[in-house]
Amino acid sequence: MPAAEHELAALFRREAGSICAWLVRLLGPARLDLIEDAVQDAFSAALTQWPIEGTPQRAAAWLAVAARNKALDRLKRDMRLDSLDTQNEAAAWRLGFSNPDDTGKPDDTLALMFVACHPALAPEEQAMLTLQTVCGFSSREIARSFLSTPEAVTQRLVRAKRKIRGLGLAFEIPEGSRLGERLPGLLNAIYLLFNGGYTAAEGEPLMAQELCAEALRLATLLTQHAATATGETHALAALMCFHHARAAARTGERGDLVLLAEQDRSRWDHALIAQGFVHLRGAMSSTGLTPLHIEAGIASVHAGARRFEDTDWAALSRYYDTLLELKPTAVVRLNAAIACAYAMGPATGLTQLDALAGTARLTHYALYHAARGDLLLKLGRAAHAGDSLRRALECPVNGAERDYLTRRLLACEALAPATPAQVA
């Protein structure tokens, strides 16, 4: 991509969500499809016109006006098909009185997030629709994040928008008890978006980073709005700050995975960690304790440790005990066992891990076998450790994880060349 085009793509990514939210305010969520097409049209027009006529002084306003004009053209086409539709006519009039400088209002962006993350949509549809409408991702970019094809993504987005149209939604930030019903779902959708980036399976590392950054941006927006700045929202923002602060240190020079113990902590984003602690204080404002609160607390213990050896494992162990009460899932039990291994020694940790053996969710979960291998190696049982690492490599892993596990396995095999399992 030439430099100018790249710059335009970046500008578009920044502005598309604001323009989309503004047009949905004017035309209603039922016309999301038409609006998204109009925003794309405006971008295409900029791509062809700007290189010739020069970049306009107020580029963002130019894009807003262009998108609005394209929306009107599309409405007109619809009107020709159904000339008695007074709804379309009223929408056209609203466009006529609209102000292109009204884009970028947080209320509109938040309302759009509530539309895109409506519970009637499947979690993956929510994520895709949020990325397209709120974050300005193209279907090609979304496809790269979800290991899908642009065509398949477009199909799913069309279906999602059709569902939205059928719901007849108002464009608003829900109030009162309705907010209480909708907000946890929205937070969950943003969390999934973040996790999708954090543990991108075989995905492109750069794309994964952008997913995390976008999820963090959306959560931060929610913490800045009086209606949505609940303790739980702050807890989510804190959690993401702490995790995302480690992004640069998580991958080595060759894109390989660097574990928490081996990360160069000077490469952590300490400003972001400080922001995380601000959100953590904000999280105290809620009356109830949610799993998000505990997860943020756990992440804060890691983020607050200067060196790996300084990690407060006892505090982590306590957090995991609380989390187990709120969310007794297999993955939480796995993490609790790992924290316990550090707090009370590898033997205790291994006993806990072995108690989880055969749990359906963990049988094909690489991290379970990798953690077992790690503890077995610490206990000097290299041969058994090798078996566990081989089991881990049979599970779905991404490239960086595979490299890491392979390196560990080679180390084990150097210590114990022939494993009992192989002999048998």
Added chain:
Amino acid sequence: MPSFMMLLHGPADRPRQTASNPQEFTHMTREYMEWADRMRAQGQLKGANKLTDDAGKILRTDGGRLSTTDGPYAESKELVGGFFIISATDYADACRIAESCPHVKYGSYIEVRQVQEL
């Protein structure tokens, strides 16, 4: 600079009339859009809104009791369809601006009122 409100009066049955010719209607909408954008770029437009195409409601106190009835234009042929708020030096200037508004062509008339500065 003082503010003026331009109340756009139009025929009450406008939607029915224009729906039959979407081509012309879009052209018309685009003229309003371009006029508003031009005024905004010159710093003369402070706000604008389209009102819904109904007569609205009227609230009156009637012997101490509050009563709500349908708008006064229910049977009449005129409705305020929208408004612009503009900056102008005086009524003459405001009227000059109003003259350039496409509503002069497409609506019934424009009522220009100065906003009382406090």
